[in-house]
Amino acid sequence: MRPVTLSNEEIRRYSRHLILPEFGMEAQRKLKCGSVLLIGTGGLGSPLALYLAAAGVGHIGLVDFDVVDESNLQRQVVHGTSTLGVRKTESAKMRLRDLNPYIDIATYETQITSENAFDLMRPYDIIVDGTDNFPTRYLTNDASVMLGKPNVYGSIFRFEGQVTVFSPEDGGPCYRCLYPEPPPPGLVPSCAEGGVLGVLPGVIGTIQATEAIKLLAGIGETLIGRLILYDALTMRFRELKLRRNPDCPVCGEHPTITELIDYQQFCGITPEEAQRDTSIEITPIEVAEWLRRDDSPFLLDVREANEWEIGHLPGAVRISVNELAERLHELDSAVAMVVYCRSGVRSARAVEQLRQAGFRKVKNLAGGILRWSDEVDPSMPKY
Amino acid sequence: MAVTVTIPTALRQYAGGHASITLPAGSVGQILATLREQYPQLGKQLYNDQGALRSFVNVYVGDEDIRHLQGVETHVADGETVSIIPAIAGGVMVLHGERCTVNVRYGWKECCYAASHALQ
Numbered sequence: 001m002r003p004v005t006l007s008n009e010e011i012r013r014y015s016r017h018l019i020l021p022e023f024g025m026e027a028q029r030k031l032k033c034g035s036v037l038l039i040g041t042g043g044l045g046s047p048l049a050l051y052l053a054a055a056g057v058g059h060i061g062l063v064d065f066d067v068v069d070e071s072n073l074q075r076q077v078v079h080g081t082s083t084l085g086v087r088k089t090e091s092a093k094m095r096l097r098d099l100n101p102y103i104d105i106a107t108y109e110t111q112i113t114s115e116n117a118f119d120l121m122r123p124y125d126i127i128v129d130g131t132d133n134f135p136t137r138y139l140t141n142d143a144s145v146m147l148g149k150p151n152v153y154g155s156i157f158r159f160e161g162q163v164t165v166f167s168p169e170d171g172g173p174c175y176r177c178l179y180p181e182p183p184p185p186g187l188v189p190s191c192a193e194g195g196v197l198g199v200l201p202g203v204i205g206t207i208q209a210t211e212a213i214k215l216l217a218g219i220g221e222t223l224i225g226r227l228i229l230y231d232a233l234t235m236r237f238r239e240l241k242l243r244r245n246p247d248c249p250v251c252g253e254h255p256t257i258t259e260l261i262d263y264q265q266f267c268g269i270t271p272e273e274a275q276r277d278t279s280i281e282i283t284p285i286e287v288a289e290w291l292r293r294d295d296s297p298f299l300l301d302v303r304e305a306n307e308w309e310i311g312h313l314p315g316a317v318r319i320s321v322n323e324l325a326e327r328l329h330e331l332d333s334a335v336a337m338v339v340y341c342r343s344g345v346r347s348a349r350a351v352e353q354l355r356q357a358g359f360r361k362v363k364n365l366a367g368g369i370l371r372w373s374d375e376v377d378p379s380m381p382k383y
Numbered sequence: 384m385a386v387t388v389t390i391p392t393a394l395r396q397y398a399g400g401h402a403s404i405t406l407p408a409g410s411v412g413q414i415l416a417t418l419r420e421q422y423p424q425l426g427k428q429l430y431n432d433q434g435a436l437r438s439f440v441n442v443y444v445g446d447e448d449i450r451h452l453q454g455v456e457t458h459v460a461d462g463e464t465v466s467i468i469p470a471i472a473g474g475v476m477v478l479h480g481e482r483c484t485v486n487v488r489y490g491w492k493e494c495c496y497a498a499s500h501a502l503q
Binding site: 131132133134137155156157158159160162178179180181182183227229231233234238239240241242243245322 | 391446466469470
């Protein structure tokens with residue numbers, strides 16, 4: 001280890017660590033010369049960055065290319081109202097600089113990709129996965145395994161979180177031992193299911209920070225080989241055993257994946273947007289005009305009840321896209337209909353479903369409620 | 384003779400909203416078959432068209448993955464818990480759905496997984 005000393009200022013700052021017999025000067029010095037790369041500065045990344053900085057981790061790298069949006073602040077506590085519209089890496093850096101001026105913070109305003117992953121990760125001791133999508137999770141996993149670095153993993157969904165440490169170097173499993181393949185996009189829950197309780201990433205991110213600190217300081221028993229499940233609604237923590245898969249394509253005995261691949265493709269993502277069928281679309285302006293005429297269309301809202309509560313078009317009827325198949329008999333195929341949702345994606349699916357069921361006079365409101373708010377009625381709340 | 388099957392948040396909508404379901408003891412395969420009969424939509428989430436458990440859904444008996452026990456043959460005794468643990472990606476990812484305005488402007492991040500599919 002590089003020789004490192006703590007200044008008197010640092011000793012005062014970290015005194016509550018230093019007086020812990022299990023921690024002390026040695027662990028604090030290890031934190032000071034330790035380095036952690038945080039992938040994502042969002043819900044998980046926020047508490048992670050704050051606690052790692054406060055604890056005195058000497059070198060923190062932040063990877064993110066997003067900017068702070070109002071809808072982030074319900075959970076991304078490293079950012080603030082004063083940094084709305086600012087790059088998340090910069091916003092976080094300002095906060096961390098204020099929190100602890102004795103550490104180095106490097107920012108990478110980029111999306112982690114197969115091309116840059118090794119370069120980003122190589123200088124760091126520990127990788128922390130605070131991302132929110134499958135391609136980046138598999139990329140982070142594979143690159144960490146190939147570089148032999150521990151990957152402190154956390155993920156969240158609505159009220160539920162998972163957290164563990166993947167470290168084949170230390171004999172534990174990797175993410176692919178747990179989940180060899182990602183879910184195909186069509187099989188994951190619908191958008192109305194996509195929210196998250198703001199405090200949830202606080203709990204999971206803080207556990208990840210705890211593990212990163214323990215790994216650097218070399219104290220305690222880490223989560224290698226154990227998966228913690230947390231359910232905020234029932235307030236239960238559970239622990240499951242994770243074992244290494246000898247046939248794992250990345251960390252197994254005979255790995256078949258030895259270099260980074262195209263993770264978008266691996267996760268079934270095709271970037272072409274051109275496949276959208278625009279012939280069934282109608283713009284908000286056209287719908288607004290149509291609604292003023294005598295032959296005004298029937299409006300079908302295919303969102304969930306909680307979204308309807310936020311705001312809906314006057315005169316609309318709501319049938320969730322998830323219930324549409326069972327409730328088709330409530331609709332009249334002879335009547336012209338405009339179907340809408342938040343952004344026009346679920347309604348496109350609904351229109352497709354209705355067309356297959358013989359409804360011919362069905363159009364999809366392009367851009368949904370969001371575009372309606374932009375182009376027709378600014379009083380319609382966007383969410 | 385009963386076992387508890389815990390249903391994760393992501394799949395509760397296919398299981399009548401239940402967080403857990405009590406079923407008669409038996410093998411994991413028998414228990415999941417009963418679950419499929421009661422909730423066919425849940426069955427489609429758990430099994431692929433070839434009738435095998437999907438690779439992004441793990442099943443545990445107690446704290447042990449059935450892949451490290453006897454798979455679907457694993458016997459679940461009275462009082463034990465069967466857990467269904469799917470892969471979750473996290474964040475406020477809009478899973479099958481929509482592209483956030485912020486992402487339209489600034490890139491791929493939060494809703495990427497959803498967005499490109501949803502547009503197909």
